[in-house]
Amino acid sequence: xxxxxxxxxxxxxxxxxxxxxxxxxxxxxxxxxxxxxxxxxxxxxxxxxxxxxxxxxxxxxxxxxxxxxxxxxxxxxxxxxxxxxxxxxxxxxxxxxxxxxxxxxxxxxxxxxxxxxxxxxxxxxxxxxxxxxxxxxxxxxxxxxxxxxxxxxxxxxxxxxxxxxxxxxxxxxxxxxxxxxxxxxxxxxxxxxxxxxxxxxxxxxxxxxxxxxxxxxxxxxxxxxxxxxxxxxxxxxxxxxxxxxxxxxxxxxxxxxxxxxxxxxxxxxxxxxx
Numbered sequence: 001x002x003x004x005x006x007x008x009x010x011x012x013x014x015x016x017x018x019x020x021x022x023x024x025x026x027x028x029x030x031x032x033x034x035x036x037x038x039x040x041x042x043x044x045x046x047x048x049x050x051x052x053x054x055x056x057x058x059x060x061x062x063x064x065x066x067x068x069x070x071x072x073x074x075x076x077x078x079x080x081x082x083x084x085x086x087x088x089x090x091x092x093x094x095x096x097x098x099x100x101x102x103x104x105x106x107x108x109x110x111x112x113x114x115x116x117x118x119x120x121x122x123x124x125x126x127x128x129x130x131x132x133x134x135x136x137x138x139x140x141x142x143x144x145x146x147x148x149x150x151x152x153x154x155x156x157x158x159x160x161x162x163x164x165x166x167x168x169x170x171x172x173x174x175x176x177x178x179x180x181x182x183x184x185x186x187x188x189x190x191x192x193x194x195x196x197x198x199x200x201x202x203x204x205x206x207x208x209x210x211x212x213x214x215x216x217x218x219x220x221x222x223x224x225x226x227x228x229x230x231x232x233x234x235x236x237x238x239x240x241x242x243x244x245x246x247x248x249x250x251x252x253x254x255x256x257x258x259x260x261x262x263x264x265x266x267x268x269x270x271x272x273x274x
Contacts, residue, residue, distance in 0.1 A: 006262045008271045011087070011131050013138050014145060018088040018271060019131060022262055025081040029074040030260040031214050032222050037089040037110065039152065040064040041124050045082030049074040051113040053213060058084070058114050061121050065110035065156065071213045072113070074262075085128050094149060098159065101150040106159035115156050123148045172197040173211045176204065180216065184223045185246040190216065225260055228253055232269050241265070 006022035018036075031050065042058045049056050051072040058064050064084065066072055068091055076082050098108030127144050130136045170178075179196035180188070193216055194204040208216050224245045231241035242253035250265075257265045 006267075008263050008267055010271055010274065011141075013136065014131070014141055015093070017090075019085065019128070020088070020263075021083075021085040021128075023081065023083045024262070025076055025079070027075070027262060029072075029262055030256075031071050031073045031218060032225070032260045033069045033071055034066070034088065035068055035226070036091065037068060037094050038064065038066040038086050039089060039110075039124070039149075040084050040086030041121055041128075043083040043085065045080055046077035047074055047082045047084060048077035049113070050213070056113045061116070061118065063115040063117060063121055063124070063152075063156075064113065065115055065152070066113055067109045070113075087124075087127075089149070094153070097146060097149045098153045098157065101153070108153050108157050108159050110152070111156050111158050117152075117155060120148060120152055120155070123151075172199050172204070173208055176208060176216070177212075177219065180220050181223060184220065184227060185244070188220070221256060222260070225253075225257060228257070228265070229268065232265060233272050235272075238265050238269065 004024055004027055006020065006024070008018060008020045010016045011019050020040075029049075040063070042060050042062050042064065044060055046060075047058045047064075049058070049072050051066060051070055057077055064086065095108055099105065123144060127141065127148065130141050130144065176193050176197040179193055183192075190201050190205070194201045197204050197207075199207065205216070208219075212219060214222075224247060228241045228245040228247070231244055232238065236244065238253070239250045242250040245253065247253040247256070254265055257263075257268070261268070
């Protein structure tokens with residue numbers, strides 16, 4: 001790949017899991033989340049990214065492991081080039097492996113955003129090499145993937161018992177997020193959201209950023225991008241996906257999409273058409 005380039009594709013032999021690979025230097029991801037787990041490896045350079053309230057540094061050979069809905073970004077730590085590869089893992093897949101091989105009846109997550117484990121890193125590098133090969137046996141790839149995920153959860157995973165309660169506490173910020181989720185396609189104001197939270201605008205802004213790590217506008221943008229991604233995966237045209245998600249036009253969505261995910265909506269769409 002040339003400098004400042006990213007590609008995304010489906011691993012057809014591995015249940016169509018998405019694989020992302022990038023080479024960046026000046027590009028900086030906007031803060032965002034993913035619906036899936038992300039497990040990747042740094043191949044070159046040092047990536048700095050915000051996750052779980054603090055800066056993280058991924059050096060060559062280290063693993064990047066981000067849980068669903070964890071806010072993060074990404075950039076070069078020293079303005080030099082960095083390369084990495086990531087595979088996205090549906091929640092159900094990781095939970096099934098964790099419940100079968102680690103701890104049953106629990107919700108499994110990755111413990112740390114950056115992990116150093118040469119054995120897992122070597123296995124993940126081998127998996128990416130197999131995915132890029134032309135004639136790879138299905139059983140070989142499945143065996144490697146499932147073994148790696150089980151090892152990752154056993155060594156670097158956490159599990160918590162899921163509790164079901166009928167008396168959930170709705171905090172002001174939770175109320176605000178629910179309001180934004182319900183109004184994601186509409187034009188809403190700070191006054192509207194603060195009123196839904198029952199707070200003054202200033203108090204709401206401070207609490208929201210402290211709790212979520214992003215601004216209300218960034219949260220709304222992320223929800224719109226998630227909605228657009230879903231529409232694109234279902235085969236909706238880029239123009240209709242943009243309008244259906246609340247963007248003014250396709251160009252607006254495309255700029256925000258590339259700044260957030262490092263790829264264009266067209267690249268994302270192509271991954272599901274190929």
